[in-house]
Amino acid sequence: MTPMPARRRSPLRASIALSLEADRRATLFTFLTFGLRPTVLILVFYLVKVIVDAAVAHDTATLTAAVTGIALASALAVGSVAYSIEQSVRMIEGTAAVADRRLMTLIGRLPGVSHLEDPAVRDQIEVLRQERVHLSEGGDALSLVLGATVRALFTGVILAMIQPVLLLLPLLAVPPLLATRRAHRRRDEAVGRAAGTARLARHLLAVGSSPAAAKELRLSGLGPQLRARHAAAAEEADRTVTRTVWSNLVATSAASTLFAVGYCAALFLVLYRFDQGQVSLGDVVLTLALVTSVSTQLSQAVQFFGFLQQTLAASRRLLWLEEYAERAARDGGGAVPAARLTDGVRLDGVGFRYPGSDTWVLKDVDLALPAGSVVAVVGANGAGKSTLIKLLAGLHRPTSGRITVDGTDLATVDPDAWHLRTSACFQDFSRLEFSVRHSVGAGSLPHADDDTRVARAVDQGGAADIVAGLPGGLGTRLGRSFDDGVDLSGGEWQRVALARARMRPAPCLLVLDEPTAAIDPLAEDALLSAYVTAARQTVAQARGITLFASHRLSTARLADLIVVVDRGRIAQLGVHDHLMAQPDGIYRDLYERQSRAYT
Template sequence: MTPVSTRRRGPLRAAVGLSLEADRRATCITFVAFGLRPTVLVLVLYLVKVMVDAAVAHDTGTLNAAVAGIALASAMAVGSVTYSIEQSVRMIEATASAVDRRLMTLIGRLPGVEHLDDPEVRDQIEVLRQERVHLSEGGDAASLVLGAAVRAAFTGVILAVVQPVLLLLPLLAVPPLLATKRAQRRRDQAVGQAAGAARLARHLLAVGTSPAAAKELRLSGLGPHLRARQAEAATTADRTVTRTVWRNLVTTSAASALFALGYCAALLFVLHRFAQGRVSLGDVILILGLVTSVSTQLSQSVQFFGFLQQTLAASRRLLRLEEYADRAAQGAGEAVPAERLVDGIRLDGVGFRYPGSDARALEGVDLVLPAGSVVAVVGANGAGKSTLIKLLAGLYRPTSGRITVDGVDLATVHSDLWHLRTSACFQDFSRLEFDVRHSVGAGSPAHAEDDAHVTRALEQGGAAELVAGLPAGLATRLGTSFDDGVDLSGGEWQRVALARARMRTAPCLLVLDEPTAAIDPLAEDVLLTSYVRAARQTVAQSNGITLFASHRLSTARLADLIVVVDRGRIAQLGVHDHLMADRNGIYRDLYERQSRAYA
């Protein structure tokens, strides 16, 4: 993914914008409270100076006024602490939810799925997941830096009035701040370099803690090996970042030592001036308090500034990914696909290579899929069946050649609109842990509340009997995310996915990619046969194409056209009887092998 040099929004504006979008009221209160509260200490120090000088001069009125001012300022500062912190926590929590929604929306905007196969894009997403906390706390970091800046300005004004030469002291804070900024930039680069190893470690952790993988891990004894690999990947990622952190420590420590020397010199200067009688006792107390305060401010400023730099780094990544998504969306095409096919779908010289791979998954594919037909795609594992199907569904774009729908290049059609004309059930289907009504209804959200529509889809997906046996029917919650959820077997989940694919009653393309792989062989052939027959009847409205790939070749008899894929190319085309007549053909060989195996 190529970074861009210009951005419509700055990273600070984008980070604070997330907090304002999440909870404007809490964010504004946090900025006011954290921005002004640090000045109270400076005000109190000045009032102490007034109080001491008044006490020395026996000025009772001024003394009492200063004491009252100190009490009032302190009471206001202490009294606002709890409320301002509560608002800050509220802002951070709301921003965390907003960040999650932004990331989901951003990834969802990427057309198709090919971008998610790009390792560089996945690394950017992985780093954003890791640094989600910095995006969530962007408003908090900015408010803390604002407070430090306001306090520094107040301190500078008072120092300029009392002892202008001491204004040189804050200048010594510049090297530590610059060193912190440079250190954060190096750390950000290191995090990017470690993203691949961190992503692997997270994947291995997910596998090692997944209930679905527990059986295989225990029976195979793979647990120790998996833990070792996860630890190795995590250590590699951590070492990359830690090495940079230690190098940064040398630079930041040297800059802090420079400020410490200046701090000691300022203290000696003030004491010398007092010994000469050039400043009052109140001035000494004020200056010592302010000089000491500058030291504390520097420590806090470096911490807050580093905190803000981490937020800005995460915000820049988010902006880069958003602009990448914008560019990808702009190339998605604007043409609107017809609601009814006339001629069908045509592939001319189509080739495809997955991102980061040198090998072609498909090459030189020429194919015509007539409107209103049922098409079976068959071939050995790895032949390119799923790749071909995903290209037709608009999930990938060809790297060469073109796909046309009724003569219109699919690359010029808006991918979201083509997806609305498509319905699918894949082998790696999603297990949506909603209630049955919405897990099935997700196939057409507009009809999810229509129980008759959902029930019809369940019947066509072979899941009506399954749902009838659930405790609350359509209202039964599925999965282990709920205390009262019902977990299903792999085959039962697949029936739900098949029903979901039938929610769209008139798709231009119905895709079934190994849709019964998790269903037992005795029921598989019956279910898929009835499913394809039902699809043939219902696609009449759109004159659509039903495209299926199944390892049960007996189902291919139902097809109007059988496409045999071998090593990324179309090896054979025809109907069952025609292909079986070719004694040396791939289809006949596959069919006879499978027949013997099932026999």
């Protein structure tokens, strides 16, 4: 895994900042009540000592005052419990929502998609998702540690007043705390090592529980094997962590044994001094209560500090992702592309490898895409078509070479600004479970509520008949997320995605990557032909480039330029008739084989 960079912010401060952002009042109230509540028990112990000494001395007034004090302290503690817990729960729930939004924001800030395909980044995000609950509990963990610390201080002061040597007892609690801290650090490292396997288990769980995959799993009988693979991956990830946990027990058990020996010694010392008449009966009762409570305090302190360590570990990963996102954003350019193309887009010596891979997906690509043209990208599966399209859309950066837009290196252009000049429909399109209006309107957020523009995009995307058949028209909610939501077929969802890509009326680049793969073959050719023809008319306003990859090669006849990709290189360039005239060309072979198959 990529080593974490030096942290410029404290993980503790960052964790508490999440809680304060979520609900400042609930967070501060939790710190106050959880921090001071443990002192009530110390006060009660002290008042019990007063009661015992007053009873021995027959001091009725002092006895009455001490009993009243215990009653008031207990009533205050009990009466505040419900409200304190309510505020703590509100703080945790609010912090969880803030943490989720922060994680989504940071992932969304990463330019392009290359970062999300980097195994090191994906591992960090996977662990954050697993440990996200600890991000929401930062304020709660700190308030519990604060309360344990305050209680330890008060305990130490009273013990010192009775017998200074008893202060050694809290010091014996330090080794168990240090051992626990080290144990949690080693556990966090083990979780990081197991992140890749845990991510695989999570993927298998998602597939095995997905309604979309249910049909294939049942018909293929793959369910038992999928469950077995999930169990193996989950067990391997768990085993990596469990081995570390068991090895930690040796150190923590030795440190706890040391404290137990000191605890017994303290009890014998108190009883000896009472036998010698050096302390009162009340002092004995108080000392025994405090010394006995130290073991409880230790157990709680170990638990609370371990709780806090888990929170800090999750916070460090969040800070790592924040700093990574900041560096990634700084790596992008700041130039703003023009609203219209003049010359077009060029690729000079472009090569690309995915993060963590030594395999070149594209190599030495030289290509000129004229402004105002319709370009078809064709080739066998795995040839590199989709990668080429993602590079042009600014979703990836070339590993070598450069891409220029009207002579300006795309690496110097603000990625977000170029994305706003681009519109796209991909084969792996998103199924946005909004209303039809907003699922389509998401293609141009400023116009998402403009029903005229949305309706035009729906018509151009070939989805008008689908919307007309829905009970609420554009207002119909899509997907299973809603009780009254309407789920669509794969082809219908893809038409909605095609309509979404038409929301920007004049993009500099319109990308269509297998945009009709889920649509039945009888309608596919007609729909794509009509779509490309309409797109040619609208992108002409910006002299834009329409770039499409389709397995239906008959549609390539519409293109001004056909780019044939083979094994990561540009094998052929030209128009349909020119390429068909080359008897040994890849394009002619693909076209004729497909024609025979359809015939």
